[in-house]
Amino acid sequence: MSDEPRDLYYHDLFQDNQHLASGTGMYNQKPPTIAGSSAYNSQGFDPSYMSFTECLQGPMDYNSLASAFGLSPSSSEVFSSVEGNPKPIDVGDLGGGGGGGGSDNLVTPNSSISSSSTEAGVEEDSDKSKKDGQPKETEDGGESSKKVGKAKKKGEKKQREPRFAFMTKSEVDHLEDGYRWRKYGQKAVKNSPYPRSYYRCTTQKCTVKKRVERSFQDPTTVITTYEGQHNHPIPATLRGNAAAMFPPSMFTPQIRGPTFPQDFFVQMPQMGSQGGANSIYSQNLMNNPHQQYQLPDYGLLQDIIPSMFLKQEP
DNA sequence: CGACTTTGACCGGCGC
DNA sequence: GCGCCGGTCAAAGTCG
Secondary structure (H helix, E strand, C coil), X not given: CCCCCCCCCCCHHHHHCHHHHHHHCHHHCCCCCCCCHHHHHHCCCCCCCCEHHHHHHCCCCHHHHHHHCCCCCCCCCCCHHHHCCCCCCHHHHCCCCCXXXXXXXXXXXXXXXXXHCCHHHHHHHHHHHHHHHCCXXXXXXXXXXXXXXXXXXXXXXXXXXXXXXXXXXXXXXXXXXXXXXXXXXXXXXXXXXXXXEEEEECCCCCCCEEEEEECCCCCCEEEEEEECCECCCXXXXXXXXXXXXXXXXXXXXXXXXXXXXXCEEEEEECCCCCCXXXXXXXXXXCCCCXXXXXXXXXXXXXXXXXXXXXXXXX
């Protein structure tokens, strides 16, 4: 399984919206000079990039972008098309796809990379063997009530929430996105010296999770994977914090022309590419950290992305 | 003292 | 069936 590149993000809407790409050719464009793009190529990423600016300033309007993200324009059925999609939405596997060798994620979509760098794996294995070889039995007097929450019926596969993955050029692993997150785990990533962190939204009844890892090929790139949909607005208290990191204008759709603090990548499936092919579609949103970008009227990135996970309560 | 992080252990899925 | 592996739990530690 590890030989086959996996879809970072799969969404039928991409097929539905293929006219967007075929009509404009934007998805077929070669990117402009992109810092670090070679790393993505070497990772097996599709070399078709476009800048987020191009995307936003191009013919794609908010609805198109929303559709590209899997949003319905109304945003009240954010993932309805996903849920109704009979095809496997395997974004959930980008971080490993569950156990069983599904360990290849977007960090290692390329088998040659997987086979060529094993240092992290070795470390992890030794660590694991240490742990697995010495099962600790003393804590609860042998009672394994620790994992009661994970109990589920036999044969009932846990349903994965739809996921979105973003690649962000940043020195900070955990990027502020306006929501409150609690870290609940960290794991060594196979074939990578960088660990993967697991976060959960701290808001009650919100089941959204977030996974953050750093690309071992391009350590300046942070890969953030969101899973699920927020059922609440962004905490007001955090808007300020986020605004401290991101320009305030990013949170006010009325204001245009923010300066993004870092390159921002959005990974999406490549148009027309499916099946065994590497369907990863990377967009380079910002090539130059210091460059100013004009965002169109339909909102700013930071408004778009959180809204992707906002689901109205029934 | 509450919220959050760290970290070792465990669970379950999957491939062999 | 076994082992690997990603994901999660939860106790302990840290921080403000």
